[in-house]
Amino acid sequence: MSRDGVRGDTPWVPAAITGVVAFALEYLVVYLWQANRVRESLQNVNAIIDLLGGQTIPAWKIVGWLFYNAHFVSVTRPALGGGRTTTNLIASGDAPQLLYVLPPLFLLVAGVILVRYAGLTAPRDGALCGTVVSLGYAVPTWIGVFAFRITTDDAWMGPAVALGLVLAGVVYPVVSGAIGGALAAVTSG
Template identity: 85%
Template sequence: MADTSSRDVPWLPAAVTGVVAFALEYLVVYLWQANRVRENLQGLNAIIELLGGQSIPAWKVVGWLFYNAHFVDITRPAFGGGRTTTNFIASGDAPQLLYVLPPLFLLIAGVVLVRYVGLSAPRDGALCGTVVSLGYAIPAWIGVFAVRVTTDDAWLGPAVALGFVLAGVVYPVVFGAIGGALAALTSD
C-alpha cells in the first residue's frame, strides 16, 4: 500500500492484528504450559471434587500464567479475610521465559500492522502501532473475568485493575508502538 499519514488510522486491520496477537500468544502459553498445569492441578482438583465442588480447568490456570506474563498478579482470598496476590512466574512456579511472550507478540503485531499500512516515518509507525491495542484490549479485558474461578462467596483470578491497565492498555500500546516504529524505520 502507499505511504499514508498518521491521520489515516487503520481501525479494522489494527483490531484484527491485536486480536490475532492475543489469541496466538494465549495459544503458545497454552500449548507450552497446559500439561504441566494439568499435572499440578490433579491433587487439588481431586480434593475439590471430593468436597463436592467443581474442578479448576487447566485453561483457566494457563490464563493466569498469561496474565502473570503481563505482570498482573493473581488475587485470592486470604485466611482471616482480605485478599492476597501471587505471580506464579515471579515465584518460580512457571518459566521466566513467559515474560518475553507479550512484548514479542505485540512487537510483531506492530510490525505487521505498519508493514500492511506501508508507513515509513518512525513517528507515524509508532502512532499506528499503538492502535494494535484496540484489538488486544477487548479480549484482555474479557479474559480477566473469563479465567476467574468463583465460588459462592469468593473468587480467584487476575487482579482486575492491573489486568485492565497492564494487559489491556500499557503492554499493547507500548510494544505495538515500538514494533510500529521499528517497522517504519526498517521499511524500504
C-alpha cells in the same frame, strides 16, 4: 507505494484484527507450552474437589493466570483472616521466566505487521499506528480478566482487575505496538 501520516490512513479494522490475533496466538502458545504442567499440578487438588462434590478447576483458567502473570499482573485470592493477597506464579518460580518475553514479542510483531500493511515509512507515524493494535488486544484482555476467574459461593481468585485492565489491556499493547510500528517504519524500504 509508501505513505506518511496516519491521520486519515489509520487502518482501524486491520488494527483491531491484528490485536485480537496477537492475543489469541499468545494465549495459544502459553496454553500449548504450560497446559500439561498445569494439569499435573491440579491433579491432587481436583481429586479432592471432586471427592467433595465440587466443580474441578479447569487448566485453561490457570493457563490464563500465567498469561496475565506474563504481563506482570498478579493473581489475587482471599487471604486467611480476611482481605486479599496476590501472587505471580512466574515470579514465584512456579512457571518459566521466559513467559515474560511473550507479551512484548507478540505485540511488537503485531505492530510491525500493521505498519507494514499500512505502508508507513516515518518512524513517528509507524509508532502512532502501532499503538492502534491496542484496540484489538484490549477487548479480549479485559474479557479474560473475568473469564479466567475461579469463583465459589462467596469468593473468587483470578487476575487482579485494575492491573489486568490497565497494564495488560492498555500499557503493554500501546508501548509494544508503538515500538514494533516504529521499527517497521524505520526498516521499510
